[in-house]
Amino acid sequence: MKNRFLIKVQCFLILFIMLFSNSGSVLGAIEAPELKAASAILVESQRGQILFGKESRSRLHVASANKILTGLLALEKAGSKLDTQITISKNVTAVEGSKLNLEVGEKYSVEDLIYTVILTSGNDSAIALAEYVGGDVQTFVNMMNDKARELKLKDTNFTNPTGLYDEAQYTTAYDLALLIRYALSNPSFDNIFSSQAKLWRHQGKVEIMTNSNNLFWGYDGVDGGKTGYNEIERQSVITTATRNNMRVISIILDSPEEDVYEDSTKLLDYGFANYKTGILVKKEQTIETLPVGDKTIDLISPIDVYYTFPIGQDYIKDFEFKTRNNIELPVLKNQIVGAMKYVLKDDTEITVDLYPSANVYSSVDMFSTLVKSMVEYKDITILLLILVGIELILILLKVLRVLRKVVSRLLSKSKAK
Template sequence: MANRILIKVQCFLVLIIIVLINGISVFAVSEAPEIKGVSAILVESKRGQVLFEKESKSRLHISSANKMMTALLALEKVGSKIDTPVTISKNAAAAQGSILNLEVGGKYSIQDLVYTVILTSANDSATALAEYVGGDFQSFVNIMNDKARELKMTDTNFTNPTGLYDEAQYTTAYDLAVLTRFALSNPYFEHMFSSQAKLWTNQGKVEVITNSNNLFWSYNGIDGGKTGYNEVERQTAITTATRDNLRVISIVLDSPEKSVYDDSTKLLDYGFNNYKTGVLVKKDQTLKSISVGDKPIDLISPIDVYYTFPIGEDYIKAIDLKLKEGIELPVLKTEVAGTMKYILKDNTEIGIDLYPAANVYSSVDMFSSMVKYMIEYRDITILLFILVGIEVILVLVKIFKGLKNALTKVLSRSKI
């Protein structure tokens, strides 16, 4: 019996040694989820690291892409003036599909129209925004496609601002993730995208419109969402969620109505259960030490740098260091001295500018700098010399008085 226990213990120790030697992670990433949607992708929001994908480059007709792009372009057009009024044309009021029955000639703010596009996919609102931004239908479509090219959405083509079906119109889950990440960098878009509900006034009636993404009310950490479809059994769900400093974007395309939220939940669970965001490089951490002349210099990152990685792995494939050519003294801590590039296993590249931890001067440089400063700020230098001279005189007077008092005491004692 004792021998059997000993053998089991020995086997366990051997297994531990093998794991340590071969670097096998005990925190293996769980099996990828089964997604019923035709296409899907899960990305980390800050750097766009792809955590999961299924047919992410397949071209599909996705109306939500049109709505997202239309809303973004409208907000970029007005900047901070989101209360800018838009007059509703007959063309906008006659829009087909999902609508809010906007009043012809009525005035609605850019902010309110964008809210309705994101929360309820209102086609009349999207048409009104397109006419305001582009002046006419085709001009706005050109702006949409120009923006897509700017963002390198290489598998996207728009033919209208609403997303109504057109066989010449397409995008991909990957491109939609690119668009979502960029749109979230706009604070107004991000705020509206994260809204669950909004008071809406139309033709004198006040009502509450709510976000069509039901995960707001069923999944912990949801902080953004949009849904849409052209056919009931081909649903789109775009969802963002944050837990433990990790924010992810889940995109499910052409999923059956009964499974679109189940697909989204599986994606989000997969991301949060298997990945985390942590510090890659700490602020003021010495990344490289060099010598310039006879002076040692530590190169640091002035900020904390974060990245996302599978739990239990460092996820770093390679590190590339490039120092600035011809570094000479003086070396100032405000000037970039090189770059440290971390290449992750998913080929994400993270470049970190390296700065000297402190200013480093040669002896000649310090003297030259002092002389140059004194010449450049002559008036201040003269004032400093005067102040120093006065201080020296005061000190000497104090010393003289002290000596005089001491001498007087000695003389008075000798007379006694």
Template sequence: MKNKSTITILIVLAFILIFNSVSVFAWTPEEDLSATSAILMDTTRGQVLYEKGADAINPPSIMCKLMAALITIEKSQLNSMVTVSKNTAKINGSSLNLVVGNLYSVEDLLYGIILSQGNDAAIALAEYVGNGSIDKFVGYMNDKAKELNLTDTFFVNPTGLHDDKQFTSARDIAKLVKFAISNPTFNSLFGSKGVAWINGKNSSILTNQNKLFWSYSGVDGGKVGSTPQQGTTSVTTATRDNRRLIAVVFDETEEKALSQTAQLFDYGFSNFFTGVLVSKNTPLRSITVEDYKVDLISKIDVLYTYPKGDSFIKNISFDINKKLSLPISTDTIAGVLTYTLNDDTVVEVNLYPDKAVTAPEDYRTKIKSIFKENQDLSIIVFILLTIELIIVIYKLIILIIKVLKRTKT
């Protein structure tokens, strides 16, 4: 019995040693991501968690629709009505079969370009916002691209129909989406799974073509698009544990693009965390101003994204405000704490005094302060002193007159 027990224990120990010696397989995108271009970005501050050919130039099919939607939202009202022109109805490519002369709300047309390809909806919105000029609308699109520093993007049309002169990159798409989802209207449209669609006498349901809405937990935004020149592009956002990620994938087929988007999300949510880089109201630096020690704090919690088991901080520097002088209020920026992360993200944190610091008072300041604090009493004292002074002067004058009379006699 003892021998059997010993053998059993040894076998168990052997299994434990074997399993402990085998490393757990963890998927990394570099191993089998076939996408021609892809990026995974955190929305907190735009940190890139993974990229492959993110700056490669690609046709901007999806990018045109996303930018057209953003420009329309910024420059019009959702309940405004748009009349469909002949130019709109004859546009090539995927369309919603808009009826010439019919009225459609801006909101409905926006759903048409976000949930589906809707080239005719894009043209209708461009003509409406551009006051009849599609070129003017495209100008708005390019101006916005410059404003957002989308250096690898240029637009020629709002539809995304092929044109050698227009282009974009996965990185620029992610940067646009990060900005655009901060707009509640865009975020709502981008996160819609479907909407009722009425086209004249016909009615149907417009369903978001990004199938990850129904197959990946946490997906809260997305769009897909396909062209013969670029294959499929998927743009998707997903949120878990209050962390929202953006994935952009260019690949040959829709199946590949969406499956690799899911892989990227798994990688991002499993291997990265969002935490506090700087806690608010915690003293971070101390400085001396005119012999007074001042503790500096951040007024907000500053968040950042970092890999599991790594602080991810490469460098910390501090720049003091050299123009500081007393008095200092709690709203005075006393310095800037700069964190450089391992991915070269720079996070600047404004630091403020934890309490107001006033200059030391001299005797004149103290007297003024006393008078100010006891204003009513000071007025009474001043009046009494004035009366007393008048009486003294009066008596002095009387005395002088008497002396002068004596000297005459």
């Protein structure tokens, strides 16, 4: 009886360990959030993997999209010259809505105006930047729509740089995620978007502008944000946050004012509790072998390749190995000779270029390759042979001198005896 009891205890312990070892990583998982927002999306920033969506393709009027693209186009025009001064025109001061009360004739740097657009949604700053980039507002709006088409924002149309309401103006959470991912690839934009505060010099005074996204001060890991609305009871919040090497983009659109940050927190919590970013292909690990001529080549990735997946799943649906055509020896380490394409369960495709782990030469061809090179570079070969000959003569002369000295010493010793 005692043995049977012990066996039962052992079986229970084994089952307990198995359950926790297999599912312990997902014990903290939470259900998909119920949001008050009309539309929302959560994406991983590096590859754009969609982690959650709610009506993410629904067309809405989102003022923040206009401000983000306005700031981005200004950054792309200015390049490294962010200190370029912009003179405020009469047209700038006539704009409605949220503004900084810029005055005609005042000058501000491109960088400072972009900060005001992203951090405080200044409409007058947006018009000033539009005139700087496009010359006039309508030309700039055309540029905005050209950029939208370039980025394949298929459900987006702009009619002004400010985001002031126009029924012909719309975008979607999905398109906005594409725009944000592209914008974050610009280091200057990422730096501005991640700023919590900025000094603002205006009319001889120095003020502190703070980012209007309150999650900067209330959620661990937040590293970017923008807010906006056309009607105060329907607000939008864009937030980026990073934990454990995974950066996500949370987009909440048309949420009630009292719920917008709760929605954002729920969405971020869901992402971090249910997903993680890990290594798909480890640096210098042999992924495949390839026979070429009389050699077998180990194929590797020279870098770690990452992907995002639900915790507790490998998330790989399929993979395919392809090689370059007509590969011949020698094959060098810096040559791409193949690729491994991984397809994830969300249909994300990740292609990993594969390289030889070492330079590989044919034992048969090494001598012929050397001879061919010598014939091809005949003049250099002759010069090298002459230099080698001279070096051998010099070595021989040194050896003869040493021998002569040795013989002389031996003769001297024999005479002394």
